Amino acid sequence: MRPSALSNIIERIEVDDVRFPTSLEQHGSDAMNLDPDYSAAYLSLHCNDGSTGTGLVFTIGRGNDVQCAAIEALAPLVVGLNVDDLTADPGLLSRTLLNDSHFRWLGPEKGVIHMAIGAIVNAGWDLLARRAGLPMWKFLGAMTPTQLVACIDFRYLTDALTPDEALAIFEAAQQGKADRISELETDGYRAYTTTPGWLGYTDEQLVTLSKQAVADGFHLIKLKVGKDLSEDRRRVALARDAIGPGIELAIDANQRWDVATAIDWVNALAEFDLAWIEEPTSPDDFVAHAAIARGVSPVPVATGEHCHNRVMFKQLLQLGGAQVVQIDATRVAGINENIAILALAAKFGVRVCPHAGGVGLCEMVRHLAFFDYVAVSTSLEGRMIEWVDHLHEHFTDPATVSSGRYVAPDRPGFSAEMKPASVAQFRFPYRTTETP
């Protein structure tokens, strides 16, 4: 073999602990997370032909080093893989990482190791899409139904979704695909904004930012709730008054309640016409979500950003625990597992409104929502992608929203890449005693 035959090998993984000191400004504060420092366990795959792929895990500060250590620990499973093999088998990287029994023991399929696998899997996809010169949503959208089925690990899913059923979903979505791609390129995808509603903001900030959101063209705003009911009634009333009756208003409790409290609290706010109640209780507790959904109907229940794998989403849908599924780009085992989750949502006829914000989540998850419309659900009804206008300036292909809609990304890849200067400036531990 000639040396050039080696040119498609992943030869190393670079990992950076990147932390933005967001707690100084109370951005991102909610009932559970009072002082987050939005962070990323950030990684690049480097091939010996010079091509690269980027991925990250979003965390909120302390422990980001543990997340980085997990990625480093998994690196030996990836270094040496041939990119042609990854291209030929879209489930290969995911399977290689998920089926290592030693690492699996540390989950299984959850927490630090699972998110590390997700970041590496996403970096692998990024590498392939860049080499193909396509933004991720188009790269995925161009795959055949059979290839998409091959992405999914059906273990533990077949009581709700078989390979044949998934294939039928993907095949049905072939029709009209080109038109939906054109539509997204022209019109983008509806966004909603959480920017007005952080708990740490003053009333004046809340009202001003709510009005601004409407002026900016958003159709829905979301408020954090769950610390104090009378405070919440006051804040939700202020927001509803600021946006008027024609704009949707969702609330987010960030896992704050038990079942009975959730039902009482949401019903005490229902007069303000709620678009959904998000994360009312433990993200693990689907029995509770189902009880809450019954208790607060017709207010829909939304959850998923902390739902740790496809098996959990499957049960959430089987039990009727959510009427809105909120996928996250870095909580599960990467694009492969998110394809499984999108297929499950389509099977159960439940709409998907992705979680975003954090570090790079808007950048990545927009590709999955666009792909879902193009090649899975083929629906936009009631669907929006979360938008938080923080930290985009650090990315080389930042998400952009115009007139309340995500603009279709057109640069190759999954958009997780940060500017080298940002990585250098915010690499932790910081080089000076002051925060950067």
Add this chain to the structure above:
Amino acid sequence: MRPSALSNIIERIEVDDVRFPTSLEQHGSDAMNLDPDYSAAYLSLHCNDGSTGTGLVFTIGRGNDVQCAAIEALAPLVVGLNVDDLTADPGLLSRTLLNDSHFRWLGPEKGVIHMAIGAIVNAGWDLLARRAGLPMWKFLGAMTPTQLVACIDFRYLTDALTPDEALAIFEAAQQGKADRISELETDGYRAYTTTPGWLGYTDEQLVTLSKQAVADGFHLIKLKVGKDLSEDRRRVALARDAIGPGIELAIDANQRWDVATAIDWVNALAEFDLAWIEEPTSPDDFVAHAAIARGVSPVPVATGEHCHNRVMFKQLLQLGGAQVVQIDATRVAGINENIAILALAAKFGVRVCPHAGGVGLCEMVRHLAFFDYVAVSTSLEGRMIEWVDHLHEHFTDPATVSSGRYVAPDRPGFSAEMKPASVAQFRFPYRTTETP
């Protein structure tokens, strides 16, 4: 204040990556875990009065360094805590660690961070029991019902178990406590053995060890299954023939199947009179466990060793997914969360048969089973603790089984302490190129 007022402070945490090269002998091999190297992320809390507490997380090899890194990352939350405060409030250490929002994001309440919290919480309990001069089961057994309630984090539990209901369970168990303690000191607690049944063993090993188990006084043996049905039928038949009809025979699939396969496979083995089917599918999937339990009845379903927190056990019981609950000493957030799980099992009237084996699991979990009989369920009916006769020689207070029964431990603490020479010999990476 005089300097001696500082004498009860936790001043440092020491962490060791300890790995035993068990894969060389195929001990511990099952359908999912073919080559485990039984390992421990091992930690000691050191107080400045010289007292210590020990805990560990059991892992199966690769990634044990990530588990150690998680313990190190949490250490700053613990160093400086006053032991008198921990004594006064048995929920303090657990709450301090679980309520850090940054680390919580990495779970929440699952995976590497959650197990790290469990090891530290257990080390804190070990410290207190040693200072009191009591083995853990007696230390816990001596607590008042009110103190036991204070150990439990009821968040997300109240739709199934309220503080008042838990208090009633603990209060009812006060009666006859002294008699049950005496009974355990005299008779011990029934054990069952997994030693004959590892997948990597030959037929001859299987038959010889099965017969030996009966001769040793065990009332139940357990076989690993799930790789090949005809092989399993042959192996289960061999074992049943070796032990005769009077001894119980359980099978363990280690998460191998989906729902339909599980039901068919178990029913194809049911003629051999099965005591239970363990881990038939994903440990996250209670909807599936409930479907399997209906489909294989009257064979009971057992699970829990990978069930990652009290919320998951709650749903497992609410949905009827398990007739045998298998607690683990190092998967959840320590003794506090295991007290919650024991109380839940008592509330639902389901028996507990702890998972053991691994590194130190027999040593620790026996205390929880003994405590359960003394002060929670007050029942021994159908209850046994798993026994695997590996690696006990490395512990300073090894578990011992006599005539098929765990002997009551009498040394102070939670028995997680390893011999310094063992830690030194098996500390990873090994100092020579050969395994120790």
